[in-house]
Amino acid sequence: MSNVIGIGAAPRRKEDFRFLTGRGNYVADIKRVDMTFGVFIRSQHGHAVIRGIDKVPALALPGVHAVLTGDDVAADGLGSLPCGWGIHGSDGLPMKEPPFPMLAQGKVRFVGDMVAFVIADTLELARAAAEAVVIDYEVLPSVVGVLEAVRPGAPQLFDDVPNNLCCDWELGDKVAVATAFKKAAHVARLSLVNNRLIGNPMEPRAAVAESNGGTGHYTLWTTSQFPHVVRFLMSALVLKIPEQKMRVVAPDVGGGFGVKQFHYGEEAVITWAAKRVGRPIKWVADRSEGFISDRHGRDHVTEAELALDQNGKFLALKVVTLANMGGYLSTFGPNIPTNLYGPLLSGVYTTPAIYCNVKVVFTNTVPVDAYRGAGRPEATFVVERLVDVAAKEMGIDRVELRRRNIIAKESYPYQTPVLVEYDSGDPMGCLEGALAEADVAGFAERKAASERDGKFRGLGYSTYVEACGLAPSRFAGRLGARGGLYESATVRVHPTGQVTVLIGTHNHGQGHETTFAQIVSEKLGVAFDNVDIVFGDTDRVQFGMGTYGSRSLVVGGAALSKASDKVVLKGKKIAAHLLEASEHDIQFEAGVFSVAGTDRSKTFQEIAGAAYVPHDYPLEILEPGLEEQAYYDPVNFTYPGGCHIAEVEIDPETGIVALEKYTAVDDVGTVINPMIVEGQLHGGIVQGVGQALYENAVYDDVSGQLLSGSFMDYTMPRADHLPNMTIKTHSTLCTHTPMGVKGCGEVGTIGSPAAVINSVVDALSHLGVLHVDMPATPNRIWRIIQNATMPLAAE
Template sequence: MSQIVGSQIVGIGASPLRKEDLRFVSGRGHYVADIKRPGMTAGVFLRSPHAHARLKSIDSAVAQAMPGVLAVFTGADLKAANVGGLPCGWGITGKDGKPMKEPPHPPLAQEKVRHVGDAVAFVVAETAEQARSAAEAIVVDYDMLPAVSGVLEALRPGAPAVFDEIPGNLCCDWELGDAAATEQAFAKAAHVAHVSLVNNRLIGNPMEPRAAVAEHEPTTGQYTLWTTSQFPHVVRLLMGNMVLGIPQHKLRVVAPDVGGGFGVKQFHYAEEAVVTWAAAKVGRPVKWVCERSEGFISDAHGRDHVTEAELALDEKGKFLAIRVKTLANMGGYLSTFGPNIPTNLYAPLLSGVYTIPAIYCEVKVVFTNTVPVDAYRGAGRPEATFVVERLVDIAAMEMGIDKADIRRRNMIPKEAYPYQTPVIVQYDSGDPAGCLAGAVEAADVAGFAARKQASLAKGKLRGLGFSTYIEACGLAPSRIAGRLGARGGLYESATVRVHPTGHVTVLIGTHNHGQGHETTFAQIVSEKLGVPFANVDIVFGDTDKVQFGMGTYGSRSLAVGGSALARASDKVITKGKKIAAHLLEADEQDVDFSAGVFSIAGTDRKKTFEEVALAAYVPHDYPLEILEPGLEEQAYYDPVNFTYPGGAHIAEVEIDPETGVVTLLNYTAVDDVGTVINPMIVEGQLHGGIAQGIGQALFENCVYDDDTGQLLSGSFMDYCMPRADTVPSMKISTHSTICTHTPLGSKGCGEVGTIGSPAAVTNAVVDALAHLGITHIDMPASPNRIWRLIQNAMLGRAAE
């Protein structure tokens, strides 16, 4: 890491230390739970201990009379106050042309509870301990109902109905692709590879649990909500407009420092609405801070698919078609993006980095008595990659083709871009074979056979796993998203405010909660405007400061927000040229701008950026009829296409066959993320994403009891996160092609790690066990699962 002085221009491609880290590593971050308001009270939610029950009555008389208690609210109170349900941001359409079933989602349960953790009451008291004690004193009469937690069980005839009005629990029966063409391709296939898999349910677990503080000023009707959100403006829109009926100009939403999101914090949650509403009701600020164990049963979960998939190949191993049937768990309510994830962010990625002439995918989106499922880092795309990359490996094993070779034979050639897939998306640029070649080299695939022998000599099984993947991110072109069911636009906004001194404040609609935006965006401005890196500050996360923006999710901040910032910077330069032309008494067309200096070509006449900025605010001799004072520009950028990062990941594992323990020895990633603004931050994003993907592949598993719907992995005692000693050092590099349609050529890198890695690790585990005839293992590849597979394989051999 080079030490870079902030007084210099620090532009695109440099790796300065992160601006935000000084406050984080010195304990000066300011999070929602740190907020103290005069007269602030504490709120605690009472949550259902049952997965499915009718709410017969709630008796809070004793609780209300307890020390310090100010109020107890229930679903009935919200209903009486005409508080609306939580909206779903996407409406998908089924095979039959009918819209998805969209049952109400009251912020506090009404009539029924639908998952363990469903909130039934909210207690406000002087202290959190008083509120907790009062919550324990509320008597809820539950009429227990049979619960269903898995998608297969939920679709069985006679299954308990999560919503009485939706017998059968089917939210939507959705499809994408050409069924007939796919059918024909399978009919002429020389080989069909098949996999039956579960994509394990995950809990995001950002380091900072969710929290909300709200207050209301009765004299003006002004509300303020501080919340742990990835998209404060969208919370203002959804909560203000659709849930609480607060006019947008009377609602300020602030998301200050946020300790990790991973998607978990990109939804409008019930707690935000209840806390805000309650603050007005009790007439004092209310704070709620989620407990870690409470987060397990109230943060939206991720993944949870059951899938049958087939790949048709010709005799040479060329892919002819892919056919996928997926059952996707939505949980007990539709979360903000819920139905979009296993459909629009999943099926369009089934072409992977390959030429596959025909693709057909059916997805049944299913209600169950579990916590709502929504986007978690990768969101749909890791699931698609896992299906494709598992099928490719199984086909290679069954047809006796080298696993790298089968990929090379089917990859989209670099020169074939832009490449139109059969499933909506058109990839603008890429070089999958180049990424694979780089990864094969870096991972020393050539030396693997010798390493495998060395492991065998120690009684260990070694395996190598490939994953060559693509993702669609930079969410999203509004026009395409609208056709797919998005109820909002997905552009981003940026304002570049140049101060009279030439210092710059950027107001941007994305939200930084670990991604390093305060550094990356400052580099963009430093490069564009030629101002010192230290002279640029990035402001975000406050709807009273920043113009409407869509926030951070789907690896969009650089590809969409950075594009808006680049555009706004260009507008500043354009206006700066007008000012410089005036100052230099030259024609605007003759003014060049480079490295912070406006100059007239072929002369020594020039004005610095600072001089131009000052003149903009001191317009004593301005031609005011043609030039406005000031130097501040805004851009709203709506992308023309998704961006398509991709790459090649190679995992190398060693398995102790006696215990089933997997040791991840090496991990190599060569990724195409387009233009890299800050290589250090990209590498960090890859590290984090891959660690989470390793978590899914080897450790993490959210498990519900089939009979009771109780969460069995409800704390870190049972939910196993990846840790420093289970994640190896990684070899990370980029092999980028430039995105053809974003101003900076960047594609995004926030999710690539979680998308490529589960398949790479799982393929490596299966590779290590392949000599036993094992072709698949579900995630997480736990010691027990591996041991059981080995036992069964050996029993099978003994029987033969």
């Protein structure tokens, strides 16, 4: 059938027309009748007691409707922001879970913590009123680093959380690991820091809320990656609004990277405030506000040890990590450095014994939660760095050491010692492919050329795997998830045969409107242009868990595939009736239902028409209409991965690291749209390069102030920092997802930091350098070179 654009094709993205012509509809574009404007007053202190708030001068200003504080929240009996995961410590006890009030009550715990919400007729009036609110703080000492936070005598964030320790979590077989270490021929050890990052989506967070006094309904427009989850958490647990009276809309959203997949206090406050003042309210964060309130990512301090036998076979891995949670538990907070970290420590290797201990720690910083990759880049960085250290210390080539330990393609499915079972993969195939693509054979010549210019050149490998497609609900439930992690899709075939898909994932840059339309076009034989994808509105879409964890295609696409199959199944019943044949003799191919072995057939469009005009229709056994829904709960995670190779050149005089070449060969399973997959990998790699070389969220350890609180000081990777990249796929099919897909949203960010830092360390290896912490800034590299080359002081 004409205009079918199916799986494997690379059409231009459907959604780009409205974006490129300025016709997107973002939260900040929304205007409501009688709309007012809100401004949040945020703590300027890292840690302080609120002694008093004087609203009177602000309320005296013209056009000011309300100044709401934590006392008002308490007076209205509202709940605190829920955490979606409840993990348990090695002692079997639940994590410490202090309340996260939507407006601070009695105390502020990070710079940016919300203290009050001011509502006025215009944004200018609201800002002026916010400046007129007088807050009397008693400033307390702040603690921002995990090592400092667990020390005796450290400032305590919560009275009932001793040593700021939320949870002391462990995974794996401690005894088996200890035994293996005793037999080891060599133990490689590494201390490292995984730097704190700020997601910085292009569109800042925003919300508009209104309440209908007549019906008791509320509507919240919000920059969210999961509107249905916001509706559930906010209505059921925070505001106690009947769920059927709460509508949450996440319209066009300008990037998320995880930053928008949490239920934020701003959403609850503005919805509650809209009812209090009886007017719609709009709030749009400015960039500075985003820096101190968008949830941050990463921030680990880790000690890791790898035991090897004399041939370089990995015997055991031991990892001890302190993970920064910030001032409160965010929606997924404690899950990220535990369940999304420990189970990935096997990497692509046959390490038989692994033990991981993670201390989850509160500090006076922005709450830390998922950021693209979430836990898995941290795990990959530990494993891939440690492999390089071991290779160097044992005098074994880095690639050879990987080859000796990589899980063979034939060994899949492979059960790791850390819970997860990899269903499929070919890491060796990805490695060999990347070695060829990266022209590793020509590296020595390029290195010699750099040396002639006085530069150091290095090559770095990362052979990695991740777990995504979040998530099998039953498995996640055992790990502490408090919700399900399935996805839903409805395929609504109209009488014309044109199709609307209603899906619970959310598209904020990933190209879902294109990818999902290709799936339907392929499955139903419908023209690509005749398929529209609807998402992001709880009043239109049945239900959904949203978009994060590279789950949209893997879980949402699977639901869509199943729903499409149901449409075909019903279509066959209708066709059997119309063609006077047995249902079992009806074939469906390329948009045509036919009786096997005959030339009798009906088009998909004719069947749709018959379903909605059921004059000649088996009404006794079949309902009219052609609309099918499916919920899909995955049976396992999916395990994309691959091999990344970075090549850098370092100018020893300035310490500048230039990324010269980047090669990625990844296994993402079935590729629906190769252009979109390449774009996802490209963007993911750039974010990983950002972590490795540029980005760093830095707090002042005395005041708790964020020193990197603007783009003047927080270095985003830019186009001129990056080379052209070679991005290829080497896919094995996932054995348990309907289309063999594995997900591609995060792989780039997961594989790349280790590849880049391994190349930096390689470039400096002649100086005896074994490790470089991220980001590898010029100052840091220069300092390392200075220390390595400085003549030993004569005592």
